[in-house]
Amino acid sequence: MNDTKKKDELLDDDIPALDDRRVSVPLTPENARFYRSEGGLISLELTAEDGEREIFERVAVYRAFPVTSPDEFLSVREVSIIKNEHGQEIGMVRRLSDFDEPTQRLFLEELDRRYFTPEITKINSVKEKFGYSYWDCETTAGHIVFVLNNPFSNIRTLIDGKVFINDIDGNCFTVPDPSKLDASGYKKIEIYL
């Protein structure tokens, strides 16, 4: 170890090993083939530049901009070895429309599961109890009753008027255009916009 030369050798061998992170590559129809896995999730066959193939039994797909551009910049990730943690990024899909129809459908199915945001179609009632706000709504996913900690901070309006609601239980809802709700519903949500 006192031998500097020997150490340099060691270093050159070892440094890459320290950083065993994979390099994220752009995923295109040329290098990536996505297909439905046996378990109904997404599998990936990745062809590296040197022609080497790698198969992922399951990959997870995340949106970089779930709100502003949901169908662009999709991060395709390994499933991490450690639970509760994101795996490493295999690559990014620049635009979902680059891929063929079945792949798009496959992606959208997975994304709809991962970003589960039912649309509120009707607000039946909003009640305030001891500072907490109780909502009874019809959504595209069915009837639901949910609670907001503080409607003024849990209801977020985007510049284009789209509204996002996060409740105590961890549900997310959206109202694409509040003015399209019926009059009484609009009046109930208007205060918080």
Next chain:
Amino acid sequence: MKLMYELSDADRTALESASGGEKLMYCVPYNIEGDRFVKGFLAITDRKLYKLLNGELLLSLPIAESDDFRVEVMYGSCGFYVRTGGVSRLVCRFISGRNLARYSVIIRACEILAEQHGTDPITNDLPERFCPKCGRPYVNNTTICPYCMDRMEVYRKMFAMTKGLRLMMCFPFIVAIFSVVFSFLVPWIEGQAVNEYLEPLSGTERGSMAGFILIVCAIVSIDLFQRALGVIQSRCSAVSGNRFIMMMKNILYEKLESLSLSSLQRRSTGDLMGRVNNDTAVMQDFVTNQLPNIFVQSVSFLVAMVVMLVINPVMCLFIFVPIPFSIFLIKKFWSTMDLKNRRGWNLENKVNRQLQDIFSGIRVVKSFGQEKREIERFRQSSLRSARQTEKNEMLFDTFFPIVTFAIRLGSYLILLYGNILLFDGEMQLGTLHQINAYANIVYSPLIWMTSVPRHISRFLTSASKVFEILEETPEVGDISLPIDIRIHGEINIKNVTFGYESYNPVLTNVSVRIHPGEMIGIVGHSGSGKTTLINLIMRLYDVNTGSIEIDGVNIKDISQEALRSQMGVVLQETFLFAGSIRDNIAYACPSATDEMIIEAAKTANAHDFIMDLPQGYDTVVGVSGYSLSGGERQRIAIARAIIHNPRILILDEATAALDTETEKLIQDALKKLIRNRTTLAIAHRLSTLRNADRLLVLDHGKVAEFGTHTELLERKGIYYKLVMAQQKMGAIPGGGEPEKAAAKTSSATA
């Protein structure tokens, strides 16, 4: 948490026909299937996992062939994934709030089942996260369901809080009764005066002057008496109100300080400040002002009604005629106003938040030259807010007069009818005057009374928020008979698993034994759990499983005071309180003499720069004080720890913000300091840890390596790679450094 839900008959039949003689171990709900909310169940037998929905079996998986059970927290829901025979599947999705913790138990259960067959179901004592009565979620990790909460309960608790102030608080009510009596007496006397003395003036007989003077005297003295009472009442409620609010604030603050870090961190500083300041103020206002007022107004309303009924029932009817209509109008008016006001208030808040945001980030704004854009943004939102306020005020200014007019309609009727009676000679002028005065007494509380429900609900909201905190049991609490020990310095961490959220472990199965007086260096990637481990040793949080012992005593049995007073910390984020440097250094040891303070500052290498400050040790630092650099703040924090003279010293990146030279100086000082005391030091710069006896390498919340510098180098594991990497980057100048440190280490252990 419940792990064995009842299945519906259809589901049970489906399950039984599929599972046959297998033993049902767990049965838990899931909430989402496809794009719908559903009521499905996941049944787990000793062999298989069954997914049921409305009497249909959707999926079954053999547990023994499955090896990867995991929950992924997604946006808006969570997914339970299982890998069976190399194939991953999304088994089901559920709502995170109420089921995440349940599924984390299920994962453990599945893992146990996958390894061995037929064990008994595991149990857990996690609390449910929703109300068993109405199914709505509890709030803020309490077991309070605001939806089911009873108003009476809040009043009762409130009443219990007023102990010691009750007598004083009764006073306004007594005064109120007097003022009601007088407010009826005065119109009556006035009526007498008119009937007996003024009206006859126009007639033939004259009343006696003396009687008239008596009446005037009576009116004046009643007025004087009433005002005197008013003064006493105001003084009384000033005292009781202020004492009450002070008491509430103190109780609340004391409670907040006793709560564990985790429950405090769940809430924002703004929310906590709101509870200490605004909510207590609302409570005080209600108890000392609104409540007596409600009492007075309702009593005088009722009495006025009765009196009028006695004097002239027909007129009383006239008063009543417009009342239902006006109440309807007022209610409508207030509820509209209320909504509009809340919207205005929300917009105003947004403007304030934006201001606060910009001011705290002003350096960023300026350095990126974004002033123009920020001005525009601010203009936009303040415009929105101003428009809303404008609209609200215009609405109020238009409708309020209309509403008051509508309410007073009745008094015009009375006037009309009274005058008819007067002309017919069936009523005296004084009586009409009296009735008119009573009519006003009836009407004036009306407008005000309609806003009572709002006051009450505001009070209930604030009070319940305060009680919510007061009733929270501290998660990290002393046992009933905590032990005060003199800490020697042995730390024994046994199989510790911990997560800030129980379903997401940050540390898993950490076991380390630290000898007294030893210096342990903790290294690992950012986010590997170093700070967390230290938080546990300081008992800012309690471990989920396993235990931490100091000198053989579980830290849960040691009183927190004894524990903390013998530990000194220099944290990653140095925080200085508003106050002088002297106060900051002496924070944990207020009795320190000036010599000690200077000595400590010298050791921490802070003396020189402190002396350069305009007011030396008395320079005020903190939020509104003198701005110190990151490294300067750190050195003050080190001095603070030195003067505390702890048995266990904890340094979390204590020297990260220092240049190498200063660090070296402090290192040398610390070397003196760490002698004879257990020291835990976290550092990314490995050179900082050259004095460490042993090194603990954490990797993703697990102990990856633990041993002396030499041992770890020989292992060629993570630590070795880190050393090599830093050497290559030139962090440790000179090739022989690790060896030197190793030599030191071995001599220290010897």
